[in-house]
Amino acid sequence: MRNTLHLLCTALACLLGALLPAGAVNVITSTTDLAAITRAVGGSRVKVESLAQPTQDLHRVEPRPSFVAKLSRADLVVRVGMDLDMWMDSLISAARNSNVRKGGAGYVDASAGLKALEVPTGKVDGSKGDIHIHGNPHYWLDPENGKLIARNILAGLKRVDPAGARTYQDNYADFVTRLDEKIARWEAQMQPLRGAKVVTYHTTWSYFNQRFSLKLAGTMEVKPGIPPSASHINRLIGAMKREGARIVMTTNYYPTRYTDLVTRETGAAILVLPTSVGGVKGADDYFGLFQTTIDQLLKAR
Ligand SMILES: [Zn+2]
Numbered sequence: 507m508r509n510t511l512h513l514l515c516t517a518l519a520c521l522l523g524a525l526l527p528a529g530a531v532n533v534i535t536s537t538t539d540l541a542a543i544t545r546a547v548g549g550s551r552v553k554v555e556s557l558a559q560p561t562q563d564l565h566r567v568e569p570r571p572s573f574v575a576k577l578s579r580a581d582l583v584v585r586v587g588m589d590l591d592m593w594m595d596s597l598i599s600a601a602r603n604s605n606v607r608k609g610g611a612g613y614v615d616a617s618a619g620l621k622a623l624e625v626p627t628g629k630v631d632g633s634k635g636d637i638h639i640h641g642n643p644h645y646w647l648d649p650e651n652g653k654l655i656a657r658n659i660l661a662g663l664k665r666v667d668p669a670g671a672r673t674y675q676d677n678y679a680d681f682v683t684r685l686d687e688k689i690a691r692w693e694a695q696m697q698p699l700r701g702a703k704v705v706t707y708h709t710t711w712s713y714f715n716q717r718f719s720l721k722l723a724g725t726m727e728v729k730p731g732i733p734p735s736a737s738h739i740n741r742l743i744g745a746m747k748r749e750g751a752r753i754v755m756t757t758n759y760y761p762t763r764y765t766d767l768v769t770r771e772t773g774a775a776i777l778v779l780p781t782s783v784g785g786v787k788g789a790d791d792y793f794g795l796f797q798t799t800i801d802q803l804l805k806a807r
Pocket residue numbers: 565637638643644708709710730
């Protein structure tokens with residue numbers, strides 16, 4: 507009996523240890539994608555939590571007092587940047603934790619070093635509702651950019667926890683190796699869809715489409731952040747018929763009114779895809795996010 511009890515206690519301690527490692531680096535990320543990559547690089551040395559839910563429009567996350575409390579206790583903060591998670595600014599400033607403010611050792615903008623797509627060339631007037639004023643911020647949806655994100659997180663973890671530098675470096679190398687293998691596999695799987703014309707609700711998948719050679723025939727939104735209008739959708743339906751666009755990529759938080767109309771008029775398949783890790787069943791980590799998306803695209807072909 508005593509032995510069984512001892513074993514049970516050891517197992518319990520082990521389990522608790524795995525869940526809450528003593529002295530773990532406390533990381534708060536704005537999104538679940540950044541949390542997943544931080545977990546991959548940080549391993550058992552980190553405790554990670556995302557503020558946004560995976561099924562939320564990341565442009566429009568409602569700040570909560572509990573977020574401020576979490577940021578005030580954070581050792582490291584990781585954000586998307588490029589104004590996608592602008593809601594983080596007021597939260598970080600309210601948290602009064604100088605370490606995780608911009609320029610602090612515990613601050614990581616995961617977009618640092620990114621080659622951004624769709625950077626506006628002319629003057630941009632944000633007051634008209636355009637929400638991609640520095641270019642397209644949905645860069646985590648190109649798996650190649652997962653390496654850049656991981657590299658930025660690696661640098662941040664080494665700054666706040668130098669004792670773990672070797673572990674982080676090894677975990678990062680493993681992540682990149684695994685990602686490279688997956689990218690080769692995904693590119694092979696997506697081969698039959700190369701050059702396929704697609705419509706996206708928002709320009710969420712521009713980086714994804716570039717990586718896998720899908721061609722954008724139009725967006726449901728008039729512009730990023732500006733909802734569809736009847737006249738815009740009429741023009742889009744015309745363009746889809748002319749160009750043979752058979753796939754519409756949308757996600758759970760966009761309305762279905764106009765996508766239903768587009769299906770009726772064009773017969774295109776509407777794919778409700780995850781935009782973040784945890785967004786659908788199976789998208790449990792950064793790899794699963796792409797696999798579930800690719801599986802749906804291949805089924806719709
Ligand atoms: Zn956007």
